[in-house]
Amino acid sequence: MTMPLKRRLIAMLWPSFVCAGIFSAFLFAFIDPLLLSDSLGVEVSPRLAGYSITFLVLWALGALSTLFGIAILKTPKNDGERKP
Numbered sequence: 001m002t003m004p005l006k007r008r009l010i011a012m013l014w015p016s017f018v019c020a021g022i023f024s025a026f027l028f029a030f031i032d033p034l035l036l037s038d039s040l041g042v043e044v045s046p047r048l049a050g051y052s053i054t055f056l057v058l059w060a061l062g063a064l065s066t067l068f069g070i071a072i073l074k075t076p077k078n079d080g081e082r083k084p
Helices: 005-030 033-040 047-073
Strands: none
Touching: 005 047, 033 047
16 A cells, blocks of 8 residues: 555655754754855855755755655565565
């Protein structure tokens, strides 16, 4: 039995959303987004833009990580083992 596409997307995006929120809160507890943008050579005027861009990048990285984990866990239906 397979899960519907909507449930699979939620199962992939929700954990990465939570992790992105935690990591961005942890990151910006120690680093100011304006200082980070200056060190990277990117011009971001308001701090909110720095927070938003970093959150979205972390969310995308988390989603890719979750997608990779799901792809690894998929097993073929016939893996060569015979059932008694």
